[in-house]
Amino acid sequence: MKIAKPLFLLISLAVTNVITAQNQERIPEVEKLLGKMTIEEKIGQLNLLTPGGGVATGSVVSKNVESKIKAGNVGGLFGVASPSKMKMAQDLAVKQTRLQIPLLFGSDIIHGYKTTFPIPLGLSASWDMDLIKRTAQIAAKEATADGINWNFSPMVDIARDPRWGRIAEGAGEDAYLGSEIAKAMVTGYQGEDLTDEETMLACVKHFALYGAVEAGRDYNSVDMSRVKMFNQYLPPYKAAIDAGAASVMTSFNDVDGVPATGNKWLLTDLLRDRWNFDGFVVSDYTSLNEMMAHGLGDLQAVSALALKAGLDMDMVGEGFLSTLKKSLDEGKVTEEEITNACRHVLEAKYKLGLFEDPYKYIDESRPEKDILTPENRAVARKAAQRSFVLLKNENNVLPLKKSSNIALIGPLADSRNNMLGTWAPTGEIKNAVTILEGFKNVAPNARIEYAKGSNILNDKELAKNINVFGPRIEISKELPDELLNEALAVAKKSEVIVAVVGEATEMSGEAASRTDISIPDTQKKLIKELVATGKPVVLVLMSGRPLTIPEEFDLPVSILQVWHPGVEAGNAVADVVFGDYNPSGKLTATWPRSIGQIPIYHSMKNTGRPAPDSEEFQKFKSNYLDEKNSPLLPFGYGLSYTTFEYSDLKISKEKIKVNEAVEVSVTLKNTGKFDGEEVVQLYLHDVVRSITPPNRQLKGFKKVFLKKGESKTITITLKPEDLKFYNSSLEFVAEPGTFEVFVGGDSNASLKKSFVLE
Template identity: 75%
Template sequence: MKKTKVLLPFILFLLVLVATRAQEQTPIPEVEELLGKMTLQEKIGQLNLVTPGGGIATGAVVSENVEAKIKAGQVGALFGIAGPEKIKKAQEYAVNETRLGIPLFFGSDIIHGYRTTFPIPLGLSSSWDMDLIGEVARISASEATADGINWNFSPMVDIARDPRWGRVAEGAGEDPYLGSAIAQAMVKGYQGADLTAANTMIACVKHFALYGAPEAGRDYNSVDMGRLKMYNQYLPPYKAAIDAGVASVMTSFNDVDGIPATGNKWLLTELLRNEWGFNGFVVSDYTSVGEMIEHGMGDMQQVSALALKAGLDMDMVSEGLLNTLEKSVDQDIVSEEEITNACRRILEAKYKLGLFEDPYRYINPKRAKKEILTQENRKTAREFAARSFVLLKNHNEILPLKKEAKIALVGPLADSRSNMLGTWSPTGKHELAVTIIEGFRNVAPKAKINYAKGSNIVDDKDYAKRINVFGQRIDIDKRSPEIMLREAIEAAEASDVVVTVVGEATEMSGESSSRTDISIPEEQKKLIRAMVATGKPVVLVLMSGRPLTIPEEFELPVSILQVWHPGIEAGNAIADVVFGDYNPSGKLTSTWPRNIGQIPIYHSMKRTGRPSSTPDAYEKFKSNYLDVSNAPLIPFGFGLSYTKFAYSDLKVSKNEIGFGEDLDVSVTVKNTGDMDGEEVVQLYLRDVVRSVTPPGKQLKGFKKIFLKKGETKRVTLTLRPDDLKFYNSSLEFVAEPGDFEVFVGTNSEKTLKTGFTLKK
């Protein structure tokens, strides 16, 4: 017994040593040789990321004297420029005019396509199609690298459960399981199997961490969250990206446990590197090093040292590392070894890209002319956009419309080219987007289209000015609202059916675009009411970058097609669905609240000790509201089709399983309608009793299937051992024996139910 007690600490030491060494990367001889030649100043220069401006910035600061800094060896990477000529010139400065000729790499925000713009990420996630999402990333990488870009600030994998936060548009919604699958698909799509290939690029997962949970839904705001919630609900998509081999990580603007993420050693070193084994490099977000001063963490020298010692490798635009680290070394605040380690990770990334072998690998004017915005890519963008749309309601089965109908096409977004691409499309060209009226004419040339704008997106000029910061997204018409509304009524009265295109302008969601009122603007509500009052069948085509509160519209006798911001082929894709050339198959990846008072609301909320007996019932001394139901307006996973699907005969392969065993869950799905269609079969799990209070249900599997009309399929989803695990109060990833409930169905609320037991 005594011998065992003596050996135990030694065994633990060996296990820790083995784990630590497993995380260490084999040194790259070429990198180590280069490090041996570098001065301290040259190492610090590699940690500096700058932008000369000219593109869409994410802050008020633009780097100065960029050319001179490159030639002085004070720049490691550049972003905000594109095109073979410009990038070649900058690369020549680095290679030919610095002492060691270390090449730059070139970054960009390619969030949902480079020149070929796809739907916003929230829209893409609604496809629930990992092959599609991976292909979007692959095409994005192919086009971007053809224009000289080799580092992408994407994917954004922040879990977002507060739709007031504008950047919900950039992510995959509220669920960590789905978000993890999408993170992996995007990383693999960007990076491919070989980073030295000229059509692949470094991905950068962001924003590490918890950025999607700001207090009050206000961008850049503080985040306050316990470790259990972090590990079980918010961290999984970042971890999935790390496991997929993502080469870089970007820090977030918010604090974590009271320390800004950019200077948080627990986050960047203990969790990211030591626990998860990440071997790539970490870059700050735009000026987030310098912004730690406003957080109250010290002056520029102090926050720069804090960031480096925490595990940051590259400083985006603040230039705090560039201008203070040498002084901090002299004062023994940081060591040259810490700077060398950061520099090593930057150089290793350049080596993996093949830049030391050929600094001009990504500079090929022939590729730029041949591979960007091809007709094939535009065709793919059209197909993928259609697959992202979610049919929220089909009143009296108005949809799909006949191609010979008389159609009143009204609304401020029906002929708005500048609002099709969506937020965070700095490399797209709005002028090349297909408007909705153009799409209708392309797809249904025999239809009689009576167009009227009907209303402005908003009438408030000051509000419009804030939204138009990157160009005109809201055009306030010179005609009065009354005249525009009368024109829309006249168009409706002369038509068989009304298609009303309403929602958000592009920059009403996205970065620095938080809203406290996420309903459709009142100007557009008046238009919708007027169209319904005509007595004609009404279809709402709803465009937004976030879930909206639409209880009034949902109760009206209208059909509603949610199209997000669909990208460059927006009009054609919308017409394809409206006229039935494609049967919609999208499903929501964020819960839609009844009003902002329900926020946060999401499908995996925990039960309380005083749950309501039904979501719609009010009971005193139960967890509910006086004025509204607990239930969302539209649940997670919801989406209709032009056909119908029936679920039956839910079974598990075993009633009892042991630890480490898989479990098959099967269900019969039948297309009972009159059209071929696709359905997303969703599996949810509930751990009935466990040591940490469980969510009511959690998504743990899904499969997208195609069924011809009348066809029946037996669909099998497999639960893996890790699907039963969670982080307990000791932050151990464990499964506990006991009963589990299994739910399978068409959305998170409409499911069949069975169960099984995990044996001790």
């Protein structure tokens, strides 16, 4: 559907892909429109509202939205979906306002729209950039079919504290892998042309450092050096910006003592001046208003602070709407600052083609043909299969025969409410496939008997805190011992026990930090009792974070980590358990032995008193009295039903010059009985440099398929920038010296060679 172009657009609209960095030419159509706008109309474009009715991420819901749109006081909406609802809102903006400026429509589409994919932490475990990009493309196609043109994703926060619930929403602990995933998701959402109706604006979040909140407690403070920021936390944000991300969302935390939403160094000096970002910046949900609680003044003061810092759009709080005119009159902000923020918002709308056709995303025929199609569900199933990580395969119990007599037990085995995962507000639980259903679909000839066995947890008060978005934890009327006895009776009649255990979906995610990240006690008891039957036990483990499972790992059990797998959960789990797909996932966050080790990650540095490699306790060394230094499971870890052998590591040159690449090759052989995939990982150690180096840094990887018995030579190229780091002056440099290269199947890779940068 098209309408007549507004008066200000009767000039040529031929320039559709204008790049508008700060020091480049502006879009003429936008500049002409800005010249016609009153100050009130400019401020109105800086206001993002939600009318409610969807899943909110805060307690505030906007009021009188319709009247505010008519008054020209709204730049965009979120929390609204369906072409009919979008049309009603867009009609108000383009038919009942003076300048007919169209609205943006945003949404949190974190891991799929209606076709829900595995949680991002799980998806990252696939190490498959093409697949990750494909999931973003499908999410964009489905969301735009419902009228949404702006996605509050990807979340690229580096997270090294699994107590933080939002570790589920990102790519884990590593800056290199996180950067590759950030690029894949941005290009998946935005495509090559934002005027394509199946693409949408990406919004990189949360800028910045949100994954490093103190004590793993959500919304908490962050304090770190600039060197640590630039080397370990900022790279994925920059990678997303370099990939063309159209918008950025600020984080809730402070940076250098100033909340990110009002931090000029972050939003202007770094983002725009250093990184040349040319899109627009939006606050997180009421994060502008929350600067008052941080202690930076009243609403007028923090609104002025945020505008001057470089914030362009205020999400829900309406601080800009209610105070900027007064601040302008009092000389606390300038008209130029308001105009510049408005310009950034209007340029995004222009890039989407909304001025040419405000209704381009509103097509009643699209939802039925584009959303939750069989083809999309097939990709969701594939993505889930490839996200699973085989942590342990006791006596090679897995894969199971499809004719087996199976006791399927556990509180998550038939729990449709817990398949989609945290932060899936656009998904529908009714569409999810349970594990029980998946087993019956994939192995119809198996004898499968189900018993719940236990509740996810028995604490009613804790369950109430978790069940904010619906009944994720349902505490049965039966007593715990009754549930357990029923499960044991079923188990004793089986050949093998499959226990589906772990976290409910909302035990991780936003506002879901935990001080105890072990499996809940009632499930621990169930697992021990099942093992005591003497039957082979397979744990299908669901969670949104790394868990502390040293007790379970030491039991004679197999463990398949499946995260929260999405809409095709049950089918995908069954595919892997019964061997239709050989698991290939690798961990993207280190699993600690105990919570006292946190933070623990693969790229830690040596101290001046490093503990011995043997981990034998020595006084006055950097170790614990009561625990090993090493994790339970390292970054990059993941088993297969087959085995792989690495050999013949070679480096193309012993010495290289600055700005010269070097090739690293290794022979990989499938030495087992199954075809399978392996993620070949390359880690680098800069032996001597001007600031202390990490022991190992991921600098390359390839996912390789080999038939049983097959060998291949795998080559990974180290580019000049892979040798660089930010020094104490924040210069991105490579320093001469020796570099050690490690190649293998996880961050403990043992094959080692070195070369010299002259």
